[in-house]
Amino acid sequence: MTQSLTFYTNPMSRGRIVRWMLEELGQPYETRILEYDTTMKSPEYLAINPMGKVPALVHGDQVVTECAAICAYLAEAFPEAELGPRPEERASYYRWLFFAAGPIDSAVTNRAVGIEVAPESTRQFGYGNFKLAMDTLAYAVSQHDFIAGDRFTAADVYVGSQVGWGLEFKSMEARPEFEAYWSRLKGREAYRRALAIDLALCEEA
CATH class of the missing domain: 3.40.30.10 (Glutaredoxin)
Incomplete structure (x- = not known):
């Protein structure tokens, strides 16, 4: 069962x-x-x-x-x-999944509450500073159509959510790399279904 x-x-x-x-x-x-x-x-x-x-x-x-x-x-x-990684996708899958969960999440959250890293303090922060985190994310999402290669994986759910929210709430710059990546994800049927469910629950509340 x-x-x-x-x-x-x-x-x-x-x-x-x-x-x-x-x-x-x-x-x-x-x-x-x-x-x-x-x-x-x-x-x-x-x-x-x-x-x-x-x-x-x-x-x-x-x-x-x-x-x-x-x-x-x-x-x-x-x-x-x-939705898991194939052998040739494993490195990028785990690399960028954990990058988004660690440095990117921290960089975006800190900036949202007004924390800016001073140049002399970048070594103390896992993400260095906001610009470095965004530059690296732009690199990550522009290497292939999807984060681990040429097909959608679970890592795209997480990284894509970070990028989608970043663009919607303007907590990330509207860079062409981010917009192109998100455009490949936001039309997925599963994403649209999930969003509709949660929006309906918000209305009920």
């Missing part, structure tokens, strides 16, 4: 990344909507994710948190979806 997938999220959160990944898989899953400062901080949910944040995924008796980790886990758990 197939193990159940339970997805803990809020439609106004990074859970949208995992929703997209789940829709790409095409596997049935149960969604549990949590609210900030209430059900996300309940003892029941803290037993799943002590951070008290979403998203989280429970697959049978396995718990996975952190969007990039969930994407990678699901690609491996459901190989029939062919």
